[in-house]
Amino acid sequence: MRVSYKIQDRFDFGLFAPMLFLLIIGLFAVYSSTINHPVAGDNFYKHLIWIIISLFIYFFIFILPKNTIRISAVWIYFSSFFFLLLVLVIGDVVFGAKSWIRFGDFGFQPAEYAKVGLILILAYWMSKEKEKLSDALTIVCSLAIGFIPVILILAQPDMGTAIVFIIITITMLFWNGLDLFTMFLILSPGVVAIASLFGWVALLVTLLLVAAGLIFFRKNIFISVTIFIFNAIAGFAFEYFVRFLKPHQQLRLASFIDPYVDPTGAGYNIIQAKVAIGSGGLWGKGFMNGNQTQLRFIPQQWTDFIYSVVGEEFGFIGCMFVLILFFIILWRLLKLATNAKDRFNSLVVLGVFMFIFTHFVINIGMNLGITPVIGLPLPFLSYGGSSLLAVIVLMGIVQNIYKNRLEQV
Numbered sequence: 001m002r003v004s005y006k007i008q009d010r011f012d013f014g015l016f017a018p019m020l021f022l023l024i025i026g027l028f029a030v031y032s033s034t035i036n037h038p039v040a041g042d043n044f045y046k047h048l049i050w051i052i053i054s055l056f057i058y059f060f061i062f063i064l065p066k067n068t069i070r071i072s073a074v075w076i077y078f079s080s081f082f083f084l085l086l087v088l089v090i091g092d093v094v095f096g097a098k099s100w101i102r103f104g105d106f107g108f109q110p111a112e113y114a115k116v117g118l119i120l121i122l123a124y125w126m127s128k129e130k131e132k133l134s135d136a137l138t139i140v141c142s143l144a145i146g147f148i149p150v151i152l153i154l155a156q157p158d159m160g161t162a163i164v165f166i167i168i169t170i171t172m173l174f175w176n177g178l179d180l181f182t183m184f185l186i187l188s189p190g191v192v193a194i195a196s197l198f199g200w201v202a203l204l205v206t207l208l209l210v211a212a213g214l215i216f217f218r219k220n221i222f223i224s225v226t227i228f229i230f231n232a233i234a235g236f237a238f239e240y241f242v243r244f245l246k247p248h249q250q251l252r253l254a255s256f257i258d259p260y261v262d263p264t265g266a267g268y269n270i271i272q273a274k275v276a277i278g279s280g281g282l283w284g285k286g287f288m289n290g291n292q293t294q295l296r297f298i299p300q301q302w303t304d305f306i307y308s309v310v311g312e313e314f315g316f317i318g319c320m321f322v323l324i325l326f327f328i329i330l331w332r333l334l335k336l337a338t339n340a341k342d343r344f345n346s347l348v349v350l351g352v353f354m355f356i357f358t359h360f361v362i363n364i365g366m367n368l369g370i371t372p373v374i375g376l377p378l379p380f381l382s383y384g385g386s387s388l389l390a391v392i393v394l395m396g397i398v399q400n401i402y403k404n405r406l407e408q409v
Contacts, residue, residue, distance in 0.1 A: 011062070012402045015332045018325040019380060019395055023051055025322060026381035029309040032288050033302040034383070043302060043383055050385040054392035061396030066404045069397055070344055073120035077145075080117035083110035084152040097156045097375075109386035111153055111161045116390055118165060119172075119351030120397075121145055126176045127344035139182065142173055160374035164358050166190075171354045172347055175337070181217050185227065188213070189234035196235040203235050269305060270369045272297045277311030277319070277367065284315030302383040304375060307367040322381070326360050336402060345401045352394045355379075359391075 030047045034040040061069075083101070087110045091098040101108045122145060146169025153162045174183050188210050195206035210231045214224040276292035279285070290312035292298060298305050310318045333353040340346035356379050363378040365371030377384050379391045 009406065010403045012332065012336075012399060015329060015336075015395070015398065015402070018328045019392075022322065022325050022329075022380035025310065025318075025325075026306065026378075026383075027051070028287065029306050029313075029381060030302045030383050032290070032313060033293050033306070033309050036294065037296065040302065046385070047383050047388075050388050054389050057389070058392050058396035058399070061393065062399045062403065064400055069120065069348070069400060070124060073117075073124035077117035077121035080110065080114035081149060081152075083108075084114055084149055086110070088152065088155055091156070097158050099156045099158050099161075107385070109384075111156070111158055112386040112390040114149055114153075115161070115164065115168070115355060116393055116397075118146060118149065118168060119348060119355065119394065122169060122172050123344050123347035123351060126172065126347055127342075139173065139178070143169065143186075145169075146172075158375070160362070160376040163362075163374065164355065164376065167358050168351055168354045172351050175350045176343075176347060181219070184213055184217065188227075188231050192231045192235040193238035193241075196238045207232060207235065269298055269373060270366070273305045273308040273367045274369050276308040280312040280315040280318075282316050284311075284313045284318055287313055289313060303377055304363065304373070304382065305367055306378055306382045307364055310381075311367070323364075326356070330357055330360075333398065336398065336405070340401065340405060345405070349398055349401060352398050355394060356391065 027044070027048060031044045034043040037043075087099060087101050090101060092100045092102050092107075094100050099109055099111055101110065122142065125142060125145060146165055150162045150165045153165065170183070170186055192203065192206050192210065195202045207228070211228060214227060219227075272292055276290065276298065279292065280290070285291070288294065290309065292312055293301060293309050298308060301309060307319070307322070310322055314321075330353060333349055333356070337346050337349035337353060340349060359376050359379050362371050362374065362376045363382075366373050366376070377387045380388070382388075
């Protein structure tokens with residue numbers, strides 16, 4: 001017996017509509033920040049073309065037959081791995097990172113494509129019936145799948161994308177059943193290392209929290225002491241690790257803690273972005289009327305700092321509208337990931353959720369001066385063909401999963 005579905009049962013308008021609104025807002029913001037710029041004057045038209053191309057691919061992915069995404073996962077991952085290797089050989093250096101492959105006027109950023117491959121291969125691997133997360137070897141293999149590309153990305157170097165890879169990998173492991181203690185074991189050294197940036201007090205407080213966590217989990221004394229020592233080493237050694245970073249990366253970390261350490265250099269964008277958002281007030285200065293935007297106080301404002309354009313020209317109301325649209329998308333994704341009957345589909349949607357959530361939180365934080373400037377674009381709004389295409393492809397995959405969610409697995 002053939003089952004008939006209504007269009008809303010096959011297509012999630014609650015996911016598509018806020019995405020479309022964000023794309024439109026992004027178009028206005030890119031237009032305002034580039035149209036009078038001597039170098040980036042044609043970026044608006046390029047951005048518009050990329051949106052049209054991306055939406056075409058979005059609907060193409062939506063109509064693909066069931067299981068096409070699953071079957072393609074391995075191929076997409078290994079092809080993205082190949083491009084990550086290739087960019088280290090023939091890539092162009094942009095803003096200190098060898099992360100672009102050029103084909104004439106066309107630029108391709110393999111790390112963005114690799115994010116798609118990462119989510120699909122992790123979902124494919126973790127959803128295999130024979131794999132159990134209680135098996136330590138399976139956990140190590142899952143971490144290797146996610147972290148080996150990180151090595152290639154750090155070689156560019158691209159710290160922001162590497163962080164996204166790590167967060168997606170660990171979160172998908174947790175969603176698939178990784179126990180809290182193992183999560184604690186994986187995450188705590190990183191948290192301690194980051195806390196060390198803020199001085200001895202923050203480091204000691206974090207180590208005390210680690211000790212409290214070890215008491216909570218009630219492991220034997222040898223395991224607990226070993227883990228605590230490892231965390232302490234991570235905290236004290238991080239300062240030496242920072243010395244191996246590029247000078248501009250070190251300045252970004254220093255400016256994250258205090259933007260006025262280098263107010264005309266690494267801290268400049270943060271300061272100007274905060275000024276732009278604050279000057280917008282409740283309603284904003286109006287489209288094309290923002291002083292910081294039109295006088296080009298923030299270099300490359302149409303990319304990582306696009307949110308400051310919204311804040312200055314559309315004010316608090318415009319900023320809140322953007323946040324609400326993102327919250328709707330994230331809520332719909334989390335709901336679909338929770339309700340998906342198929343393990344692969346649930347993991348893919350959760351991976352897309354974390355992709356957007358991580359970019360969203362870090363980028364907005366960059367604009368507000370509460371997270372380091374690590375070069376992550378704001379999904380749907382920032383100018384950039386590779387990043388825009390990656391997020392819309394992932395949203396198309398989600399729509400394909402939504403279309404097939406009512407069918408038997």
